Amino acid sequence: MSEPTASHRTYDVQTPASASEAGSRRLGYLFAVIAVSLFSTSPALVRYAPLVGPIEITFWRLLTGAATILIVSSIATRATTKTAEAGIGINFRAIATPKFAMYGLLVAVHFGSYIASLGFTSTAHSLAITYTAPVFVAIFAHVFLHESIRPQAWIGIGIAVAGAVFLTGFEPTLNARSLIGDGMALFTAVTFGIYSIIGRQARNQHSLFEYTFGVYLWGAIWLLPAAIWTMGGSTYDVPSGLAIVALGVAPLGTGHTLYNAALRRIPATAANIIAMLEVIGGVILTAWLFGEMPTYTSIAGAGVILAGILIVVWEPSRT
Numbered sequence: 001m002s003e004p005t006a007s008h009r010t011y012d013v014q015t016p017a018s019a020s021e022a023g024s025r026r027l028g029y030l031f032a033v034i035a036v037s038l039f040s041t042s043p044a045l046v047r048y049a050p051l052v053g054p055i056e057i058t059f060w061r062l063l064t065g066a067a068t069i070l071i072v073s074s075i076a077t078r079a080t081t082k083t084a085e086a087g088i089g090i091n092f093r094a095i096a097t098p099k100f101a102m103y104g105l106l107v108a109v110h111f112g113s114y115i116a117s118l119g120f121t122s123t124a125h126s127l128a129i130t131y132t133a134p135v136f137v138a139i140f141a142h143v144f145l146h147e148s149i150r151p152q153a154w155i156g157i158g159i160a161v162a163g164a165v166f167l168t169g170f171e172p173t174l175n176a177r178s179l180i181g182d183g184m185a186l187f188t189a190v191t192f193g194i195y196s197i198i199g200r201q202a203r204n205q206h207s208l209f210e211y212t213f214g215v216y217l218w219g220a221i222w223l224l225p226a227a228i229w230t231m232g233g234s235t236y237d238v239p240s241g242l243a244i245v246a247l248g249v250a251p252l253g254t255g256h257t258l259y260n261a262a263l264r265r266i267p268a269t270a271a272n273i274i275a276m277l278e279v280i281g282g283v284i285l286t287a288w289l290f291g292e293m294p295t296y297t298s299i300a301g302a303g304v305i306l307a308g309i310l311i312v313v314w315e316p317s318r319t
């Protein structure tokens with residue numbers, strides 16, 4: 001199609017309000033892309049700490065993530081006097097509640113089972129099965145919140161389940177160890193679904209930094225006794241220590257916070273679709289750094305799962 005001439009060219013004139021909204025959306029998409037880029041480093045970083053147990057990795061990751069949020073919140077608070085409007089203030093009394101303790105427990109179990117799964121199965125399997133989480137979010141929202149599930153979503157759920165069955169049932173290198181890892185990844189998806197449903201109200205009641213700091217800190221508190229108990233069997237060195245700190249600062253403290261910030265600016269559907277790219281990024285990164293090449297069956301199964309999830313989260317725009 002040829003470029004219209006000046007006499008026929010139309011111009012989209014935006015009001016200051018619409019321009020501001022468009023800028024906020026663009027910022028939201030940028031946040032989501034950066035967040036997913038950081039998410040994708042998680043599997044590789046876990047691989048750099050092979051002699052540290054999953055409970056300890058999860059504990060240090062959550063504690064470092066909470067510290068990251070606290071530092072960023074403190075800096076941001078000093079830079080503005082409108083902390084409540086900006087969503088950067090932390091009310092420590094608000095997070096010292098049984099409700100936040102429960103959120104923290106779910107976060108601890110979620111990240112713990114995910115990190116443990118990477119010790120038993122491949123990155124492709126772990127990430128693909130973990131990303132069935134939107135299926136459980138849709139089902140739990142239907143059961144507990146009485147939200148309807150669109151016929152399109154049921155089709156997507158069926159496709160995603162079929163992809164998971166294909167991934168775990170037709171893998172030529174499948175063994176008992178891989179099945180354990182796949183089961184942990186599935187548990188990761190289930191716990192995220194529960195966490196998403198019961199935490200929905202909290203996201204509306206607390207600032208971004210307050211919510212993320214609270215759940216990360218409580219998650220670390222829950223894991224502290226078990227982490228102390230297992231430390232004797234782990235071996236720490238400089239690479240593993242740096243990798244664990246990076247897990248807390250990059251994919252968790254920065255990545256998950258940016259993703260939550262993106263959810264406040266762009267539709268959840270768009271954010272979910274962008275987040276699915278973590279599967280591709282994580283697989284490519286571990287293949288490049290550790291030579292963990294996915295099998296053709298893994299690629300096919302992951303593709304089917306992602307197609308199903310895409311159908312679940314996709315909501316056609318209404319004009």
